[in-house]
Amino acid sequence: MNFVFNERDGCGKCPIRHRAVCARCDEDELSVLEGMKSYKTIEQGEPIIWRGDDLHHISSVVSGIASLSRTLEDGRTQVVGLLLPSDFIGSPGRQTVDFDVTAVTDVTLCRFERRSFEKLVQDVPHISQRVMEMALDELSAAREWMVLLGRKTAREKIATFIEMVVRRDTVPIHAGQPHTLPLTREEIANFLGLTLETVSRQLSSMKKDGVLTFEDRRRFTVLDLAALQDATGDDADGGIIV
Amino acid sequence: MNFVFNERDGCGKCPIRHRAVCARCDEDELSVLEGMKSYKTIEQGEPIIWRGDDLHHISSVVSGIASLSRTLEDGRTQVVGLLLPSDFIGSPGRQTVDFDVTAVTDVTLCRFERRSFEKLVQDVPHISQRVMEMALDELSAAREWMVLLGRKTAREKIATFIEMVVRRDTVPIHAGQPHTLPLTREEIANFLGLTLETVSRQLSSMKKDGVLTFEDRRRFTVLDLAALQDATGDDADGGIIV
DNA sequence: CATCGGTATTGATCTGGGTCAAAGTTGTTG
DNA sequence: CAACAACTTTGACCCAGATCAATACCGATG
The missing domain is CATH 1.10.10.10 (Winged helix-like DNA-binding domain superfamily/Winged helix DNA-binding domain)
Structure with missing residues (x-):
């Protein structure tokens, strides 16, 4: 239902609404990543990462909107999702992204080195559960969108x-x-x-x-x-x- | 890419190809669920569960094919996914399904009581990671299908x-x-x-x-x-x- | 093996949304 | 503030795929 704009339980203290990965809020749990996170800003219209590119970081959108899209050889483009604050770019266990990611507005990312993030997912069960929930939410939203694309x-x-x-x-x-x-x-x-x-x-x-x-x-x-x-x-x- | 037919690493010993939840293969890990699993067969064309119905079980498809679909008031129908052996119906942490599930062929399910399954997900980190991976696979496949529906x-x-x-x-x-x-x-x-x-x-x-x-x-x-x-x-x- | 119901093919026609084209609008830059 | 570029609106026309309709093909059943 809410493809673009999921309501999720956030910590309310910072733009990264997922407690599980908000290094600003759960300092103890995420202290492993403390030294490894870095912020980066991408200007409106600029690509963030292309489909197939190697993924060195898992990033969380802090502010702005990014799009996930695929373009066929002849230029036909389909946007398959919008990434809002708290959404992730990249997933643990995946070397590459399957879609082009572009900054729709100016976007600020909070980036974690992928390897460390994956280790974290393995070590802190809470986190894989959270990522699982997020993926399930997005899966449901994506299917809802399939109804729109196919039949509306x-x-x-x-x-x-x-x-x-x-x-x-x-x-x-x-x-x-x-x-x-x-x-x-x-x-x-x-x-x-x-x-x-x-x-x-x-x-x-x-x-x-x-x-x-x-x-x-x-x-x-x-x-x-x-x-x-x-x-x-x-x-x-x-x-x-x- | 492989919306319908994911290649996944199975145990090769039974129709439930996911080791993580295959009670026949990882007896130790899943012994908790041993007493709780039950098999059920649904005939071709019959509904398995309707959108919004309360979900008492998490099931795994053992044999046959089921469809996930949504029908608008005026009868327009969109199939948003096919469930093949090893795929799940229902997800931990969700009370209901978001789509109608129908048996496309005769379908045999292996069912686990939802509460127990959820407890298992909480207790065995390995499993939430596996479900996370599956959800991410399906999410990517669903987005791929969005390109087809929107632009092909x-x-x-x-x-x-x-x-x-x-x-x-x-x-x-x-x-x-x-x-x-x-x-x-x-x-x-x-x-x-x-x-x-x-x-x-x-x-x-x-x-x-x-x-x-x-x-x-x-x-x-x-x-x-x-x-x-x-x-x-x-x-x-x-x-x-x- | 005739009948029947579900499924599939094929044809004729219609139409929603695509394509091509031309202005109109707004914001930006020198 | 003029000139330009990017975006948007609107119009005219067209076509891929929907709709409507008839016929054909099975497989099951008595």
């Missing part, structure tokens, strides 16, 4: 995406609060399996129908949340009926 | 699927050995985000082009493997170029 119409795809952005902007429950699209039209298109023209048209159409207004290209306000949710093609609450 | 043409989708079936039929390296489609045209369509008519047409077209022959509806032989692989739209070896 353009209108439903856009509505699902917007609804996700709105749901993510957790803090301001003030109705009518404006939200910000984190991606360009082209990036949205590559995420939804559409073209940028179709994205633009559908957004215009939702505007015409009074579902949204745009303050500018990126900032928008939802006028009719019920209509938006209806348009996603999902069950009422995206949840369990039984 | 009907022809490329079919070619990818056939190539996968062929690659899975690991044993007979005898060229020209016939293979069997594990799914009906409709099931293939729901897996590829197509209609059954399009699946049928593309298969006919590949037959006409001399890529395949069909012995009957389900059994086929690849005549031109290179052409098949070309048609998938993937890189030459589906792998790392750097």
